[in-house]
Amino acid sequence: MRGDDYQQEGIFSYISPEKRVPADHPLRPIRKMVDEILKEMSPQFAKLYSDVGRPSIAPERLLRSLLLQIFYSVRSERMLIEQLQYNLLFRWFVGMEMDEAVWNHAVFSKNRERLLNEEIAEGFFRRVLERAKPHMSDEHFTVDGTLIEAWASQKSFRRKDGKGNPPGAGGEVDFHGEKRKNQTHVSTTDPDARLFKKSKGSEAKLGYLGHVLMENRNGLLLETFLTEANGRAERDAAMLMAEAIPGGKRVTLAGDKNYDTQELVRELRRMNITPHVAQNNTNRSSAVDERTTRHAGYEVSQRKRKRVEQSFGWMKMVGMLKKVKLRGIDKVLVALRLPRGRPARQRDHSTATESS
Numbered sequence: 001m002r003g004d005d006y007q008q009e010g011i012f013s014y015i016s017p018e019k020r021v022p023a024d025h026p027l028r029p030i031r032k033m034v035d036e037i038l039k040e041m042s043p044q045f046a047k048l049y050s051d052v053g054r055p056s057i058a059p060e061r062l063l064r065s066l067l068l069q070i071f072y073s074v075r076s077e078r079m080l081i082e083q084l085q086y087n088l089l090f091r092w093f094v095g096m097e098m099d100e101a102v103w104n105h106a107v108f109s110k111n112r113e114r115l116l117n118e119e120i121a122e123g124f125f126r127r128v129l130e131r132a133k134p135h136m137s138d139e140h141f142t143v144d145g146t147l148i149e150a151w152a153s154q155k156s157f158r159r160k161d162g163k164g165n166p167p168g169a170g171g172e173v174d175f176h177g178e179k180r181k182n183q184t185h186v187s188t189t190d191p192d193a194r195l196f197k198k199s200k201g202s203e204a205k206l207g208y209l210g211h212v213l214m215e216n217r218n219g220l221l222l223e224t225f226l227t228e229a230n231g232r233a234e235r236d237a238a239m240l241m242a243e244a245i246p247g248g249k250r251v252t253l254a255g256d257k258n259y260d261t262q263e264l265v266r267e268l269r270r271m272n273i274t275p276h277v278a279q280n281n282t283n284r285s286s287a288v289d290e291r292t293t294r295h296a297g298y299e300v301s302q303r304k305r306k307r308v309e310q311s312f313g314w315m316k317m318v319g320m321l322k323k324v325k326l327r328g329i330d331k332v333l334v335a336l337r338l339p340r341g342r343p344a345r346q347r348d349h350s351t352a353t354e355s356s
Contacts, residue, residue, distance in 0.1 A: 017092035027071075027093055034064060037127040044123060048115065057103055057111045063124065064094045066112070070319045077112070081105040113331075121333075129222065137217035140297075142254040142305040143241060145211045145234040146312045148226075148332070149323040150193035152206050157187050157195060182230075192329040196229035208332060210321070211237035212308060213244065216254070219307035226333045235264045242273055252276045252297065254305035262287045276301035 021028065038060045045059045065080060068090055074080045084090050084102045091098070103111075157180055180195065187193050187206055197204040211234065213223035223241040227233040238259055245251055253273050257280035265287040268275045276298050279286035292298055316322035324332050 017088050017098060020088050021092050025089075027089070030067075031064075031093055033128075033131060034067065035060075037124060038063065040127060041120075041123055044120070045115075056114075057108065059115050061094050061096070062108070062111055062115055065090075065108070068093055073318050073320055075320060076325065077109050078105040081108055125224070129220075132220055135218050136220050136222070137215040138246070138251075139249070140216040140252045140254075140301060140304065141222070141245060142214045142216055142301070142308050143211070143238045143259065144214070144255065144305070144308045144312075145209050145237065145258075146316075147196060147198045147205065147207050147229065148210045148321060149205055149207045150187070150190045150332075151323065151325055151327050152187045152189035152193050154206065156189040157185050157206060159184060160186050190327040192228070192327075194229040208329060209233045209237070210315075211241065212311060213241040214305075214308045214311065216301065216304040216307070219310060221311055226329065228329070234258055235261060238264060239267055242268060242271060245273065247272065250274060252301055254301035256305070260287050276305075278302060 042060075048059070049056065065084070068074070068083075069077070069080050072083075074083060081102055081104070084094065084096065088098075091100075096102075155175070157175070161184075182194050185195070190206070193206040193208065195204050195206055196209070207229055209227050209229045211225040211227065212221050213225075214221050223244050225237045225241055227237055235258070238253075238255065242253060245253075250272050251274070253268060253275055255275075255277040257278045259275075259277040260280040265275045265277070274292060275288060276292065277288055279288050279293065326332050
């Protein structure tokens with residue numbers, strides 16, 4: 001028997017969002033963990049707000065909303081607010097009632113900028129790591145970097161002295177045939193971005209370099225870092241992140257051929273870290289010799305280090321980090337949840353600098 005296409009709207013609903021979400025939904029354990037972390041951070045949130053004035057968006061709800069934006073690849077905050085209007089799963093995760101009014105997207109953006117800073121982002125990141133510690137290796141690690149495209153076009157990359165071809169009728173500048181370098185040019189849209197190419201033969205793009213430190217057992221990220229895009233950034237960031245590895249026993253640190261330099265290998269060994277970096281023997285001698293490569297653990301590290309590409313793939317394809325929607329290294333640093341490394345091992349800081 002064919003059912004009726006009855007479209008009369010109901011006035012009341014007796015089922016809460018809590019009951020509509022399946023008991024085995026993957027967001028349920030995430031929501032439980034996030035609520036525990038936000039409860040711990042409540043005193044930290046209280047210091048950021050005044051006791052008088054108009055109430056803002058609750059910081060707990062704001063952070064839950066931003067997590068949803070990453071998990072479900074919502075490409076803008078305007079679309080996130082639209083989803084919160086009618087998506088019951090989103091409302092349940094954020095903690096909103098069925099008939100509760102949703103915020104204006106401009107108000108949401110303003111509150112996000114006021115709340116999220118490096119301290120808040122790092123505090124949240126650290127508490128997530130504390131809950132993952134039982135599953136992490138404390139002996140074998142991997143470091144790697146990736147190019148994160150800036151929210152700026154190639155046409156915005158113009159000479160610092162104002163010279164060059166004048167803009168055309170449509171406001172565009174013809175830069176064909178012009179040699180463009182970071183020393184003489186800067187992006188008018190995002191001055192912090194740098195023209196950089198990750199490998200030979202690839203296209204040079206405006207962007208930043210993101211760096212991660214991964215433990216090799218399950219591929220969990222322990223440290224994240226953001227720097228200006230330049231040729232030394234990956235190695236400098238590797239040394240800074242290596243400092244965050246707890247001392248006391250010898251550990252291994254894997255990496256690709258870009259980390260095979262005499263300076264980095266010597267510094268890691270001085271920090272009681274065995275450099276399991278891939279050998280670069282192209283027209284040169286590798287800094288890693290048979291004292292390291294003869295051991296079976298070296299081959300294991302070379303296999304395990306490739307797991308870091310899975311993290312980069314998820315970040316860019318799902319987490320919307322392929323091309324960030326913010327401008328300026330400070331905003332990108334916080335938005336990407338890339339806190340700066342904290343020294344845990346002593347060394348000479350003259351060999352590495354943090355670009356910011």
